[in-house]
Amino acid sequence: MKMKIKLSYQWAVTALLLAAAGCSSDDITTEKTAKPAAEGNETAQTGFVAGTEGTRTSLDYDTRDFFWEEGDRIYVQDDGNVFQHSSNAVTGTRQAAFKFLMPGTYAHNSYFVYYPGKNGTGNNVTIASAQTQNGPDNTLHFGISGDCGTGTATRQPNGQYKFQLNHAAAYLCFKPTYSHPLASTYVTKIEVTANKNIAGAYTLGTDGRLTGTGSSQTITLTPKTAGSSDGFAMQNNAAGTSCEAGRMFMVIMPGKYKLTIKYYVRDKETGVSGVITKTFGEFQYDANGYYDMPAALSIRxxxxxxxxxxxxxxxxxxxxxxxxxxxxxxxxxxxxxxxxxxxxxxxxxxxxxxxxxxxxxxxxxxxxxxxxxxxxxxxxxxxxxxxxxxxxxxxxxxxxxxxxxxxxxxxxxxxxxxxxxxxxxxxxxxxxxxxxxxxxxxxxxxxxxxxxxxxxxxxxxxxxxxxxxxxxxxxxxxxxxxxxxxxxxxxxxxxxxxxxxxxxxxxxxxxxxx
Structure with a gap:
């Protein structure tokens, strides 16, 4: 069965001074099929189905497909105005669709769905000031880092509710490059500091936006690979003329900021480490926006x-x-x-x-x-x-x-x-x-x-x-x-x-x- 999914996203590529960003929306046809999973006693609970339409909680950067991931849950206020969380959570990775089973009573035609991330409850979200990414080009850390979203679930003829999740956080993408080859250099940390808070505790509103003051102007992203504490290697290209590290992603609170980005690097053979700093002028980072941050390392x-x-x-x-x-x-x-x-x-x-x-x-x-x-x-x-x-x-x-x-x-x-x-x-x-x-x-x-x-x-x-x-x-x-x-x-x-x-x-x- 061929399914057509409508992805709502912003994809912005920023210039060095972050003077402009672009937005787009595409229809993407996929051959992937997925049967909503079921857990527990369905007769005593109501199904809220996140289908193949729309955004979910991890990202395939190249195809711009999103997926539900292990441990994801949703929250809904039932007819008693009580926040209920799904009795089941997503199992496995890269789930294109999932049926969440909700305890409580649901008699209305629509309900507001909250996804507060793996560290959140109800409509309370925490954007982490310390984030860890396991493996290059990997976004499985989104949920625990503060990825969040909302959606309106609408009753279907079969009595279940169907919804599409709209993400409420903003996302930075880093792909450090260097115009010469490097033999044993690793990116060990990326530190982003803003002129206002970009991490901390926030609240998801019924308008789908995050509100709150947060508590930290700095977010640190630590890249890790299995069995190593070195970080992500700067890999040389086939011609041996330049190198780059795999993509790294950070979740931040949407807003207009001036950013200072520090790349921490270390040469494993020489033992030399250092910091390369880049500064960016004031720019608006929107909810559900993915921003490629210029990351050419300026090393003599x-x-x-x-x-x-x-x-x-x-x-x-x-x-x-x-x-x-x-x-x-x-x-x-x-x-x-x-x-x-x-x-x-x-x-x-x-x-x-x-x-x-x-x-x-x-x-x-x-x-x-x-x-x-x-x-x-x-x-x-x-x-x-x-x-x-x-x-x-x-x-x-x-x-x-x-x-x-x-x-x-x-x-x-x-x-x-x-x-x-x-x-x-x-x-x-x-x-x-x-x-x-x-x-x-x-x-x-x-x-x-x-x-x-x-x-x-x-x-x-x-x-x-x-x-x-x-x-x-x-x-x-x-x-x-x-x-x-x-x-x-x-x-x-x-x-x-x-x-x-x-x-x-x-x-x-x-x-x-x-």
């Missing part, structure tokens, strides 16, 4: 290229499979003097930089960054390389900001002389370069005036060292007083140094004036 991505000073090719060019990705692990086939492309530029002429280091800041600019760049050590900002999460890095003021604050007409003026007035590119006096131990231990408040460098360490004779704790970056200026040495930036959580002792054969990172 870095490649794994290191270079000997001003080499033509990267340190591991042609030997990427030999590149160690953990500290202390020796690597083979690292650059030697026999490798013309990967070996460093031996010249000490400050004008001889011709290859990969020529776009790096020069020694004068480096001293401005060191002494006037207001360095901030940040051990919370997440970044990735090799498909893993890491933290640790330094923020510096941008060259344009430094120039403006120090009376320079443009950032290019920083190239000409250091803060002392000396040209360390061409003159290079034999002095100990400056270092700055005045390091702020947090990210700057106004990040738009700063740029970030990750602490990615260096390669020394093929071995990765200092990764996660120290930053090492070349300049375009060779140091004339040392044997095969170049100026470089060196930093850790306590110090920023203009270094003139690192040999050119080391594998350091490149950077550009910002």
């Amino acid at each position: 991505y870095y490649d794994d290229k290191y270079y000997t000073w001003d080499a033509k090719k990267e340190y591991w060019f042609g030997h990427k499979n030999d590149q160690p990705k953990k500290t202390g692990v020796p690597g083979s086939n690292y650059p030697t003097s026999a490798d013309g492309d990967r070996w460093y530029n031996t010249s000490k002429d400050p004008n001889a930089t011709a290859n990969t280091a020529k776009t790096c800041p020069n020694a004068n600019e480096l001293m401005w960054y060191c002494l006037k760049g207001d360095p901030h050590w940040d051990n919370k900002t997440l970044w990735t390389v090799w498909g893993h999460l890491y933290t640790g890095g330094m923020w510096f003021k941008k060259a344009s900001v430094i120039a403006s604050e120090n009376g320079k007409s443009s950032a290019d003026k920083l190239k000409e002389k250091a803060p002392s007035g000396t040209d360390h590119v061409h003159n290079q006096p034999f002095i100990t370069p400056p270092d700055n131990k005045n390091i702020t231990q947090k990210a700057p408040d106004n990040r738009s005036n700063y740029f970030f460098l990750p602490a990615m360490g260096r390669y020394e004779e093929g071995k990765l060292i200092e990764f996660g704790s120290y930053g090492r970056y070349w300049t375009s200026t060779p140091y004339k007083w040392g044997k095969d040495v170049s100026y470089s930036l060196y930093f850790n959580s306590r110090d920023v140094v203009v270094s003139n002792i690192i040999e050119k054969k080391n594998g350091l990172r490149l950077w550009k004036t910002e």
Whole structure:
């Protein structure tokens, strides 16, 4: 038997600022058939049948079909004005139809039906401030999280009553994505905070709406998978170019809110965890509305290229499979003097930089960054390389900001002389370069005036060292007083140094004036 079901729903896809949402209503034809289930003594009770028409209490996101689920009950006020709950509850999962058996007396042509969720009674509903989803794309937690609804049951010729449930809560859908692959990262929690209460105790009215003030502005959704406490994995696509987690759903009180959403992530292999925060402007979240929340995770991505000073090719060019990705692990086939492309530029002429280091800041600019760049050590900002999460890095003021604050007409003026007035590119006096131990231990408040460098360490004779704790970056200026040495930036959580002792054969990172 083919049945036609009319689904009443809103499906809204929100833009980043949540400026608009769309509503629709479709007729969906399904081949599914279901015979209303019966339990108990039907002769002493009245059947209230939730047929295949309309919404129920769990969702197939892709088909937009709804189902009754294990343990669902309804409530009706009988002719004695007493709230009765069905003597039977739904058994099994994904029930498209179900006959609820109601004790009490029912002589009128219609009655108002309440579904207060699994934690509610009568017309009293609790939208949970702590919700748990077992498995990606799973909505079986709706009923216990605060899903609720009402409907008008109408007497049928056989004496039973038939109704369609209209949902009274609103629903948020999250599908975190990242534009690069990740190897062992999990979403462990999603936390939504509004500027008004979105959870707590509410009342279902005869108009089908929830009323009440609630008690919590924050709802936490915890994703779980069977046999694991890791959360939902960020799964790579087939091409290995990006990743995403399975959909996660949250029940909230309908209303107009400003939302802050925090995604908690953890890399199981590195042990690094962090929080990615997104904020959304005021928007109306309607009852029975399902809202796809933009969930592209903003995590800084870095490649794994290191270079000997001003080499033509990267340190591991042609030997990427030999590149160690953990500290202390020796690597083979690292650059030697026999490798013309990967070996460093031996010249000490400050004008001889011709290859990969020529776009790096020069020694004068480096001293401005060191002494006037207001360095901030940040051990919370997440970044990735090799498909893993890491933290640790330094923020510096941008060259344009430094120039403006120090009376320079443009950032290019920083190239000409250091803060002392000396040209360390061409003159290079034999002095100990400056270092700055005045390091702020947090990210700057106004990040738009700063740029970030990750602490990615260096390669020394093929071995990765200092990764996660120290930053090492070349300049375009060779140091004339040392044997095969170049100026470089060196930093850790306590110090920023203009270094003139690192040999050119080391594998350091490149950077550009910002």
